[in-house]
Amino acid sequence: MSRTLVVGITLLLLCIGISAVSAEIGGDQGWYRIHCNVDGASVYFDGEYKGTISGGELYVAVYTTGTPYSTIRVERSDYRTYTASLPKAPIMGDTAEVYATLQPAETYGSIYVSSSPSGAAIYLNGNYRGVAPLTIRDLTPGTYNVEADLSGYQSDWSRVTVQSGKQSNVQFTLTPIQQYGSVSITSSPSGAYVYMDGVYKGRTPLTLNNVAANNHNVELDLSGYYDWRTTVSVASGVTRYVDARMVAIPSETTGRIDVASSPTGADVYLDGVHQGKTTSTGPFTISNVRVGTHTVRVAMSGYHDYTTSVDVGGATTSYISAALQPASMGATGSIAVASSPSGAEIYIDNAYRGITPLTVDGISAGTHTVMVALNGYNDWSTSVQVGAGSIASASASLSPVSAPTAKAGVAPFAAIGALAALGLLGARRKQN
Known part of the structure; x- marks a missing residue:
């Protein structure tokens, strides 16, 4: 190949390259106009700083x-980056509008306070702020x-970092x-045995x-009298009679x-x-019922x-x-409860x-808890699974506990004392 031909080809290639670069750099232009609420914010296109x-x-x-840009980033100190x-x-010759709104960076924190039980008064650095549950906002x-105070409960406090x-x-x-x-x-007459929450306490x-x-x-x-029961509400520092x-x-x-229902x-x-x-x-009592077999019916509107x-x-x-049982309900069963000795109280749930x-x-x-209690015996309990339309069984074999002993000299003769003790045990099986 002649030297002249080589020089010609080289000049041709250079012209083609220059034309391509000119088309890239000096080609047609358009503009993005970036609107922002904060002067001094820096603008980047695809990570490239633009002004x-x-x-x-x-x-x-x-x-x-x-090559077109795809992303914009606008940032300034003390503001969230957009x-x-x-x-x-x-x-060519057109302008595309872009709107970037910068939000101030958060400079405050908050504390959420809850208490169990709820309703405690909440104090922040000694100043009352409200009742729990509570959110204390705008804290530097x-x-x-933080302190919690509720009547009837010990006050509590905690140090919290915001x-x-x-x-x-x-x-x-x-x-x-x-x-x-x-x-x-x-009691009238006096001398009755006293039990509180099932625990023997003494005599009246x-x-x-x-x-x-x-x-x-x-x-x-x-002995010789029906058992007597009541519920007493005890208040702090007060004597109930x-x-x-x-x-x-x-x-x-x-x-x-x-009869209970x-x-x-x-x-x-x-x-x-x-x-x-x-x-x-408490149970409804039918008194002075003659000895023998009787029929009892319990009825209420809307129930069988x-x-x-x-x-x-x-x-x-x-x-x-x-x-x-409601007239429309049938998904129930029964529990047959027996005890040795019999005559014990039955509690279900x-x-x-x-x-x-x-x-x-x-x-x-479903599952239910059965407890059997009889004076002079340890309480007995078990869990029973009851199926609809079926009868579950619970049979308690009660173990005796030591009965309270009477003071010496209560009865002048041992025989009278023994009869009184037997009468007491008999009366425990009769419910008021």
């Missing part, structure tokens, strides 16, 4: 023949003392302040001190029937004769009647616990249901 906002805007020229995708590149970063733009959480679990009162118990007249402020069950037993009027057990020719307010019929309604304060036969003995109390042996109907399908 600074002045007078609320910045023009950025782009070549229509070049990022977005750029709109389609403008054509730093450390704060960070800019973040929420700190603090949970107070308050401890109750143990409070005590007194209960003064008398009797004053019990340091009793926790709460509701307590009080029971009095005396209980005066039990014991009812003598009637002659051997009549007895009693105690769930729900309460049901009508009770004895041998077809209306006797009254059940209540939520509950009818059963009951044997009444002389000077004894028979028990009926009627779980009424802590609700009194009657005396053993007894089949308790209308129990919802």
